[in-house]
Amino acid sequence: MRSTNETSSRRRFVNYLLQTSIGAVAVSVFYPVLSFLTPPRIAESAEATVVAGKITEIAPNTGKIFKFGSKAGLLIRTPSGELKAFSATCTHLDCTVQYRGDLQGIWCACHDGHYDLNGRNVAGPPPRPLDQYVVNLRGDEIIVSRG
Amino acid sequence: MKATEERQEGSVQGPGQAESGGVGDWLRGRLGFASVEALVAKKTVPLHRHSIWYYLGGMTLFLFTIQVVTGILLLLYYRPSAEEAFESVQFIMTDVSFGWLVRSIHSWSANLMIATLFVHMFTVYFLKAYRKPRECTWVTGVLLLFLSLAFGFSGYLLPWNSLAFFATRVGTEIPRVIPGVGEFFMRFLRGGDEVTGATLTRFFGFHVAILPAVTTVVLGIHIWLVQFHGMSRPLREEGTERREMKFFPNFLLRDIMGWLVALALLAALAALFPWELGEKADPFAPAPAGIRPEWFFLFSFETLKLLPAHILFIEGELLGVVGFTAGAMFWLLVPFLDRKAARGEPSPAFTVLGILIVLYMAVMTGIGFLS
Numbered sequence: 001m002r003s004t005n006e007t008s009s010r011r012r013f014v015n016y017l018l019q020t021s022i023g024a025v026a027v028s029v030f031y032p033v034l035s036f037l038t039p040p041r042i043a044e045s046a047e048a049t050v051v052a053g054k055i056t057e058i059a060p061n062t063g064k065i066f067k068f069g070s071k072a073g074l075l076i077r078t079p080s081g082e083l084k085a086f087s088a089t090c091t092h093l094d095c096t097v098q099y100r101g102d103l104q105g106i107w108c109a110c111h112d113g114h115y116d117l118n119g120r121n122v123a124g125p126p127p128r129p130l131d132q133y134v135v136n137l138r139g140d141e142i143i144v145s146r147g
Numbered sequence: 148m149k150a151t152e153e154r155q156e157g158s159v160q161g162p163g164q165a166e167s168g169g170v171g172d173w174l175r176g177r178l179g180f181a182s183v184e185a186l187v188a189k190k191t192v193p194l195h196r197h198s199i200w201y202y203l204g205g206m207t208l209f210l211f212t213i214q215v216v217t218g219i220l221l222l223l224y225y226r227p228s229a230e231e232a233f234e235s236v237q238f239i240m241t242d243v244s245f246g247w248l249v250r251s252i253h254s255w256s257a258n259l260m261i262a263t264l265f266v267h268m269f270t271v272y273f274l275k276a277y278r279k280p281r282e283c284t285w286v287t288g289v290l291l292l293f294l295s296l297a298f299g300f301s302g303y304l305l306p307w308n309s310l311a312f313f314a315t316r317v318g319t320e321i322p323r324v325i326p327g328v329g330e331f332f333m334r335f336l337r338g339g340d341e342v343t344g345a346t347l348t349r350f351f352g353f354h355v356a357i358l359p360a361v362t363t364v365v366l367g368i369h370i371w372l373v374q375f376h377g378m379s380r381p382l383r384e385e386g387t388e389r390r391e392m393k394f395f396p397n398f399l400l401r402d403i404m405g406w407l408v409a410l411a412l413l414a415a416l417a418a419l420f421p422w423e424l425g426e427k428a429d430p431f432a433p434a435p436a437g438i439r440p441e442w443f444f445l446f447s448f449e450t451l452k453l454l455p456a457h458i459l460f461i462e463g464e465l466l467g468v469v470g471f472t473a474g475a476m477f478w479l480l481v482p483f484l485d486r487k488a489a490r491g492e493p494s495p496a497f498t499v500l501g502i503l504i505v506l507y508m509a510v511m512t513g514i515g516f517l518s
Contacts, residue, residue: 038331039338039345065431070341072431088433092464093451094320095313098433109434110317111452125463127456 049145052085056140063099063106066144072096073133073144078117079104083137085144086119086130097130106130186374190394195384197274201398202405203267204373209406210260211366213413214298217253218355225305227351229344232307233427240424251417257299259413261443264295272481272501275488276379282482284376287369289479294362299441301354307347312428314440315350316342321451324465343430382493445515446508447471 052066052075063076065088074088076099086106088096095110105122106115114123119130136143175181192201224243226235239246268288271277277285304315319342323333338345380389392398426435440448447467454463477484487494 037335039334042339065433067431090434092456093317095316095434095438096432109436109438110313111448121456125452125454125456127462127464 049143052135052142052144054140055083055137055142058083058142061101061104065096065098068133068144074099074106074130075135075142075144076106076117083135083142084117084119085133085135085142086115087133089130090126091121091128091130092124092126187395190374190377191391192378192394192398193380193384194390194392195381195387197270197381197384200267200270200274201378202402203263203270205402206405206409207260207263207267208366208370209402209409210256210263213256213410214253214260215359217249217256220249221253222355227305227348229307229347229428232305232347233424236306236424240421247421248414248417251420251422252413254422255413255416255420257302258442259409261295261299264292265443268292269501269505271379273498274379274381275485275494275497276381277482278379278382278485278488278491279482281372281376281379284369284372285482286479287365287372290365291362291369293475294358294365296443298354298358298362299443301350301358303441304347304350305354306424307428308425309428309432309435310425310438312342312430313434313438315346317448318440318444319346321464321468324462324468326465341430382488382491385491439515442512442516446511449511449515449518 047069050066050068050073052068052073053064058064058075058077060077060081061079063074066073066075066085068087072088073085074097075083075085077083086097088098090097090108090110090113092108092111092113095108097106097108097113097115099105100107103114105117106119107113108115108124108126112124113121113126115126115130116122119132121127121129132147133144134147136145192198221239224235224239224246226232236250239250241247243249271285271288300315300318304311319333319336322336323329325332334340336346336349337343338349439445450471451464451467454467456463458466481497482489485494485497488497
């Protein structure tokens with residue numbers, strides 16, 4: 001009786017060793033694989049200001065996309081001639097918005113999201129306003145900077 | 148010693164006796180065809196009012212085979228980078244002999260395959276063929292649906308045109324709303340924070356290596372289970388006289404007739420409506436008007452579009468994602484939830500639910516097409 005107990009407890013111990021070693025091997029394989037699958041973080045460009053274009057290029061009631069680091073920005077000139085700049089990334093699902101002269105507002109084609117001239121979400125699914133940038137003029141160059 | 152050897156030889160249908168009958172018998176004695184032949188000879192297809200639906204699974208499998216063959220062909224010219232992808236598909240369409248045909252068939256066949264898969268799935272659902280003991284056949288089938296959708300989503304991006312670019316931005320942004328793991332999941336899909344060439348390379352890897360590998364295993368289990376359990380008879384036919392057709396060659400020949408029709412249809416579609424390439428993706432251009440995903444994602448796209456920004460204090464998007472995830476889980480687990488069907492009783496509640504789901508998808512897809 002005693003010897004059977006001894007055998008079964010030995011067996012349990014050996015099983016325990018075997019299972020934990022298999023577990024350790026699995027972890028040592030899957031951890032590097034999962035880490036490999038996770039893309040490395042690339043430092044965002046620290047650019048704080050950018051030349052978005054020239055004042056002569058942009059007529060009232062139009063807009064244009066400009067590069068702000070790795071992202072797209074939207075420069076608009078309102079019907080009254082005022083210059084404004086926003087992040088061009090729709091706050092709903094990451095599409096790139098555009099200025100619609102006929103609507104006198106900013107529009108996202110993907111899910112029909114509407115923003116007004118101040119970048120406020122006024123209709124459709126966008127949950128938040130567009131991020132706004134600061135616009136300055138240097139001669140005829142339009143300088144956009146993060147607020 | 149000699150006696151043992153002889154006995155072993157005898158037990159595997161000895162090559163000694165088979166050698167006389169030519170190459171076929173020679174192989175039979177060595178490859179163990181006997182068990183496959185026995186399985187094929189035994190396989191029958193029940194005959195009743197709903198027998199026509201038995202062809203849909205085989206049709207889906209045939210179209211999948213077309214996908215594998217045309218996909219391998221495209222692989223010889225396609226280049227998976229943001230700089231070259233669009234141009235390489237353009238090259239396939241304009242310069243490579245029959246390139247337009249191969250690529251158009253790949254695209255058309257993909258869409259037809261999803262269509263036959265949906266019909267196959269809903270007929271299995273409405274005939275309650277998922278009931279005991281075929282739960283695992285259903286589960287592997289739903290997994291194959293998810294894999295096919297993943298194939299569709301990853302393949303859509305590969306030509307690197309502007310419609311696909313924004314569809315992928317939207318599609319990979321959606322999981323971001325999941326609290327906790329959303330951000331990780333989005334970066335995992337995109338290969339970074341944005342949809343870039345890294346995403347294209349990654350989707351290419353999913354599309355031609357990871358998904359095919361997983362699909363081969365799941366499809367293998369699915370087909371094995373179909374052979375193991377045999378064809379399901381609808382509940383209503385259980386009590387009636389059992390009429391059957393031999394699978395080989397009777398049913399298979401009918402299958403092949405259907406496949407030939409499908410092949411002709413594919414060739415006609417590819418010739419009359421070659422798959423468009425669109426414009427090359429430009430990450431610094433606004434999303435084009437009229438953007439929409441492929442038709443089989445339209446119902447979920449339309450739902451996301453119609454959901455308001457906030458419902459009470461929860462973002463509409465999050466609610467949509469939670470809803471679709473719950474729906475997918477429900478669909479996967481149907482055989483375990485439908486207790487009545489498992490007992491062999493009619494389960495009208497699940498039939499009504501199925502009709503509502505089909506109606507919802509049809510209406511939302513219709514709105515998506517019209518808007």
